[in-house]
Amino acid sequence: MHSLTEQNYIQQLSIDCVIFGYENQQLKVLISTLKFKGDFQVLPSGFIYQGEDVDEAARRILEDRTSIKDTYLEQFHVFGKADRSNRAFLDRLIELNPDLVILHQQQRQQYEWFTRRFVSIGYYALVDMAKVIPQKHEIDQSITWYDVRQLPILAMDHNEIVQKAIDTLRLTLDQRLSAFSLLPESFTMKDVQEVYEAIYDKPFARNNFQKKILDMNVLERLEKKFTGAANKAPYLYRYIK
Amino acid sequence: MHSLTEQNYIQQLSIDCVIFGYENQQLKVLISTLKFKGDFQVLPSGFIYQGEDVDEAARRILEDRTSIKDTYLEQFHVFGKADRSNRAFLDRLIELNPDLVILHQQQRQQYEWFTRRFVSIGYYALVDMAKVIPQKHEIDQSITWYDVRQLPILAMDHNEIVQKAIDTLRLTLDQRLSAFSLLPESFTMKDVQEVYEAIYDKPFARNNFQKKILDMNVLERLEKKFTGAANKAPYLYRYIK
Numbered sequence: 452m453h454s455l456t457e458q459n460y461i462q463q464l465s466i467d468c469v470i471f472g473y474e475n476q477q478l479k480v481l482i483s484t485l486k487f488k489g490d491f492q493v494l495p496s497g498f499i500y501q502g503e504d505v506d507e508a509a510r511r512i513l514e515d516r517t518s519i520k521d522t523y524l525e526q527f528h529v530f531g532k533a534d535r536s537n538r539a540f541l542d543r544l545i546e547l548n549p550d551l552v553i554l555h556q557q558q559r560q561q562y563e564w565f566t567r568r569f570v571s572i573g574y575y576a577l578v579d580m581a582k583v584i585p586q587k588h589e590i591d592q593s594i595t596w597y598d599v600r601q602l603p604i605l606a607m608d609h610n611e612i613v614q615k616a617i618d619t620l621r622l623t624l625d626q627r628l629s630a631f632s633l634l635p636e637s638f639t640m641k642d643v644q645e646v647y648e649a650i651y652d653k654p655f656a657r658n659n660f661q662k663k664i665l666d667m668n669v670l671e672r673l674e675k676k677f678t679g680a681a682n683k684a685p686y687l688y689r690y691i692k
Numbered sequence: 693m694h695s696l697t698e699q700n701y702i703q704q705l706s707i708d709c710v711i712f713g714y715e716n717q718q719l720k721v722l723i724s725t726l727k728f729k730g731d732f733q734v735l736p737s738g739f740i741y742q743g744e745d746v747d748e749a750a751r752r753i754l755e756d757r758t759s760i761k762d763t764y765l766e767q768f769h770v771f772g773k774a775d776r777s778n779r780a781f782l783d784r785l786i787e788l789n790p791d792l793v794i795l796h797q798q799q800r801q802q803y804e805w806f807t808r809r810f811v812s813i814g815y816y817a818l819v820d821m822a823k824v825i826p827q828k829h830e831i832d833q834s835i836t837w838y839d840v841r842q843l844p845i846l847a848m849d850h851n852e853i854v855q856k857a858i859d860t861l862r863l864t865l866d867q868r869l870s871a872f873s874l875l876p877e878s879f880t881m882k883d884v885q886e887v888y889e890a891i892y893d894k895p896f897a898r899n900n901f902q903k904k905i906l907d908m909n910v911l912e913r914l915e916k917k918f919t920g921a922a923n924k925a926p927y928l929y930r931y932i933k
Contacts (some may be wrong), residue, residue, distance in 0.1 A: 457694055461704050464811060505772025505811060529767055529813050531746025568745060570705060572770050 460498040462564060466528070468495045469616035470517060472580035472596055473633035478649040479596040480503050480613055481516065481585055482605065486592035489547040491540075492607045492669065493606045494596075494613070496571075509574040516594065518584050523577040523632035527619040530608060531570045538566040540606050561586065575616040577632035600652065619653055628669055631690035637673055639685040693822065701739040703805060706812045707750050708771070709736045710857035711758060713821035713837055714874035719890040720837040721854055722826055727833035730788040732781075734847045735854070737812075740859065750815040757835065759825050761832075764818040764873035766852065768860040770812045771849060779807040781847050816857040818873035841893065862892055869910055872931035878914055880926040881905065 470481040485491040496514040499505055504527070514520050541562070545551065597603065599617060601682040602610060624630055630646050631638075644660050664670065671691050675684040711722040726732040738753040740746055745766070755761050781802070786792065786920055809881050826835040838844065843854060872879075885901050905911065912932050916925040 461809075461811065463702050464705060499772070499811075501809065502774050504774045505770060507774075526770055529746060529770060531740070533745045533748075533812075535745050568702075568742065570702065570740075572772075622864065623865055 458498075459501050461501060463569055465501055465565055465569045466497050466499065466505070467571050467573050468497075468509065468512055468516070469573065469575040469613050470495060470513065471575060471577050471599075471616075471620070471633065472583065473646050473649060474580050476645050476649055477598045477600075478617075478633075478646075479580070480599055480602065481583075482596040482597050482603070483516075483588070483591045485544075485590055485670070487544055487548045487551065487590075489544060490603075490605050492603050492609075494609045505572060509572075513574075513576050516586050517576075518576060518586055519582055522579075523629055524574055525627075525629075526572060526574050526575075528573045528575060528612075528615050530573060530612060530615075532608070533568065533656055535571070536568045537564060537607070537610065541566055541597060547668050571612075573612050573616060575620065577620075577629055579633065579635055581635060583615060617650075624650060625667075628667065628690070631669075634690075637687040637689050639676055639687060641685060643688070700742050700784055702742060704808055704810050705740055705812045707738050707740065707746070707753055708812050708814050708853050709738075709750065709753055710816040710854050711736060711754065711842075712816060712818050712857075712861070713824065714887050714890060715821050715837070717886050717890055718839045718841075719858075719874075720821070721840055722824075722828070723838050723844070724757075724832045724835040726785075726831055728785055728789045728792065728831075730785065731844075732785060732847050733844050734803065735850045747814060750813075751849070754815075754817050756925065757827050758819060759827055760816075760819060760823055763820075764772075764870055765815055766817075766870075767813060767815050768870075769814045769853075769856050770811060771814060771853060771856075774809065775810070775850070776849060776875075777807060777809045778848070779925060800833065812853075814853050814857060816861065818861075818870055820874065820876055822876060827869065848911075849902060855906070858891075865891060866908075869931070872910075875931075878928040878930050880917055880927060 472479040472481065473522065481495060482492050483495060485493065494667055495512060495516040497508065497515075499508040509524060509526065509573055510520070512520070513524055513684045578631065580596070587594050602613060604610065605613070620629065624647075630650065633646050640661055643664055644655055644657065647660070648654055670688040673687040673689055676687050701759065713720045713722065722736060723733050724736060726734065736753060736757040736829070738756070742748040750765060750767065751761070754763070754765055778902050813886075821837070828835050839856060840854065843851060845851065846854070863869065871884065871891065875883055881902055884905055885896055885898065889895055910932055911929040914928040914930055917923045917928050
């Protein structure tokens with residue numbers, strides 16, 4: 452559990468990352484399952500070094516877990532309830548994993564800092580899933596994508612953090628044009644509509660939707676998509692930043 | 693400078709409040725001018741007690757400076773650059789105010805915590821200026837409203853914080869219906885248009901604007917405003933939350 456050892460971090464401040472991907476008409480979130488007994492599932496998280504910008508720390512955590520550097524990343528909310536602490540989480544983990552030597556009494560004091568109240572800064576990222584190779588940490592059993600509509604119960608307030616990220620994504624999607632970050636380089640208009648439908652979890656009327664997107668004036672039309680049936684082939688588009 | 697003495701605060705974390713008011717077609721921000729030599733001007737700020745929710749701390753700071761409890765208040769951004777610190781600010785203050793006994797060597801160590809790097813959580817509030825009586829602190833010469841288009845140079849990154857608050861206000865105004873919080877209980881459609889024009893710093897076409905606002909379905913039409921000229925009197929409206 453090297454990542455829980457106190458280093459030169461700002462105390463009582465953490466970062467939680469909601470990393471969104473998109474596949475098969477589903478909006479997905481990257482969740483890590485800890486290798487301890489008890490099915491502990493959490494968002495990718497981390498801390499801020501004294502000499503590091505908060506945004507830089509978020510980018511480091513994102514890169515560490517996805518192996519990609521340049522993608523859409525945005526700070527969206529601070530979770531600052533006074534009763535927000537890792538203590539209950541750690542207590543339960545030790546209760547279910549009594550054999551976990553590293554967490555026994557003599558070593559516990561070095562994790563004391565970790566059980567204090569934490570204020571957490573939420574960031575969400577939008578990634579092209581095809582480019583991401585999720586990276587396990589030493590303490591992870593796995594790190595995988597979950598459909599946001601079928602999320603497991605996450606540790607602490609992480610379900611609430613995901614929900615707030617989705618709310619913010621919906622609230623600012625049109626102004627920030629962020630949906631395109633979930634798609635590959637080129638895509639059809641149907642792909643755009645489906646990604647919007649996955650984000651808002653509701654259908655849109657095709658003609659209105661298409662008009663709205665084209666009116667944004669941010670897409671370049673490319674060649675037709677090769678489908679074998681030339682006359683019905685849809686155009687491909689590319690997002691111009 | 694009681695407010696700078698270390699208490700049971702979360703270390704290296706602060707709150708800055710951008711308190712918006714509206715008057716004479718101007719969007720205004722509440723700024724405090726410190727009573728020391730050097731024209732130091734800052735946003736109302738404060739810290740978070742260990743046992744206090746971050747939102748609660750922001751509300752306490754807002755109430756402390758405006759004497760009002762219930763008004764629109766929203767967390768909007770975290771300012772987390774690694775080089776964000778009060779040290780340069782405090783050094784300059786001492787340089788220009790060498791007679792300031794309380795900041796001399798022997799007392800300086802108790803303010804040491806205050807000169808470290810701080811991550812600041814930005815909140816903006818929207819208030820009905822007529823209800824606010826700005827409250828001076830011991831260290832303030834004055835606390836007054838400034839037109840956002842004519843802000844002085846503020847200490848640290850406080851100008852940047854105000855700008856980000858304005859950007860966020862503009863980005864989410866229609867979805868959050870927050871503009872009405874700047875107006876008194878009842879207002880004319882012209883008042884609404886003028887508050888929007890102040891926020892976006894640009895004119896809107898009257899007919900389109902009026903239609904857009906009425907389509908939101910959040911206003912109740914009251915009696916006509918008494919102007920003396922009955923046939924031209926505009927209707928008053930009230931915002932229904």
